[in-house]
């Protein structure tokens with residue numbers, strides 16, 4: 001299995017990476033959350049910029065300051081309204097702000113796979129040390145062709161494949177885990193998968209045993225239904241998984 005690496009953070013077979021989101025809406029709150037996350041037992045920070053009220057004003061300096069405050073690799077994510085986020089997609093603004101993020105030295109960009117074609121110019125400018133996470137979210141269902149869906153995603157021009165589904169039953173959660181395992185074994189890229197909502201919680205705790213190499217957990221705020229706190233996650237994993 002190809003190991004997931006984001007910045008200096010590397011997943012292992014015994015332990016996936018833990019990412020916690022920044023979900024603040026004002027600049028002052030962003031810095032407060034960033035400071036709290038710098039002291040927490042997580043590996044990477046996902047900055048969900050779509051929560052910002054004044055997203056349009058985000059500069060390279062702002063992003064650099066967040067990086068320097070968290071002192072951990074940063075995944076930069078604009079989750080669009082179409083996939084459960086908070087900001088309508090605007091192609092020009094998206095490109096401009098993601099280029100700012102590259103200039104500020106983020107470790108990874110999350111790009112929804114439905115936007116890849118539209119953002120070809122941006123993709124050309126992503127340096128090889130910055131990971132592109134191609135993501136897809138099904139907020140209302142679990143599709144019935146998950147192995148095919150993951151294999152299709154693996155063929156896209158991204159470095160990492162991320163898939164989130166909403167289970168309607170516990171068998172949907174099992175289906176996500178088993179499909180992840182089936183694809184992860186031979187995949188040429190790392191996978192990140194999760195079932196959302198309360199029902200999906202086991203996938204966030206046990207997903208690594210099926211080949212999902214990163215799990216989202218909360219410290220300050222939650223960015224999706226069903227995320228557990230980092231302390232609950234570490235407790236479930238037991239002391240073997242304590243981070244150094």
Ligand SMILES: O=C1C[C@@](O)(C(=O)O)C[C@@H](O)[C@@H]1O
Nearest residue numbers: 021077135164196216223224
């Ligand atoms: O894609 C994901 C996964 C996620 O939706 C989750 O279910 O944990 C949370 C988002 O912030 C992140 O960008």
